[in-house]
Every structure is written in structure tokens, then in C-alpha cells.
Amino acid sequence: MKVLSLYLLTVTILLCCNMARPEIKKKNVFSKPGYCPEFRVPCPFILIPKCRRDKGCPDTLKCCFFYCQMRCVDPWESPE
Numbered sequence: 001m002k003v004l005s006l007y008l009l010t011v012t013i014l015l016c017c018n019m020a021r022p023e024i025k026k027k028n029v030f031s032k033p034g035y036c037p038e039f040r041v042p043c044p045f046i047l048i049p050k051c052r053r054d055k056g057c058p059d060t061l062k063c064c065f066f067y068c069q070m071r072c073v074d075p076w077e078s079p080e
Contacts, residue, residue: 030055034075036064043068 032054049070051063057072
């Protein structure tokens with residue numbers, strides 16, 4: 001019983017340390033020029049992303065949250 005309790009305590013502490021770890025920023029963050037289009041309609045749910053970062057999109061497309069999903073879209077020239 002004591003071994004199980006010690007094991008559970010150890011796992012809990014390790015999980016808490018992992019969650020409390022500060023984010024490590026990557027040095028080579030790549031962002032394509034332009035702005036993501038705004039989509040102001042509330043989403044009832046979020047779909048599975050089709051991209052994660054701009055570098056995963058072909059040509060001049062940017063990875064943006066649009067129509068309830070992260071996807072490659074044509075960027076706007078200005079934020080307005």
C-alpha cells in the first residue's frame with residue numbers, strides 16, 4: 001500500500017512540474033507577411049486544424065483561425 005501511495009504522489013508531482021514549466025520560445029519563428037482575416041461569428045465547436053504555423057502553408061497563404069478551424073487562407077494586406 002505504501003509503495004502505491006508513493007508512486008501516485010511521485011506521478012502527481014511530476015505532472016504538476018510539467019504543467020508549471022515556463023514555455024520555451026523558439027528562436028526561428030517564421031511568419032509570412034499580411035494579416036489573418038477576421039471571422040467574428042461564434043463557433044459552436046472547433047474543428048480539427050489543417051495547419052499549425054505559417055510555414056506549413058503553401059506559397060503566400062497564412063495559417064489562421066477562420067471558419068472555426070486553423071487553416072491556410074489568403075492574408076489581408078492591412079488589419080482593417
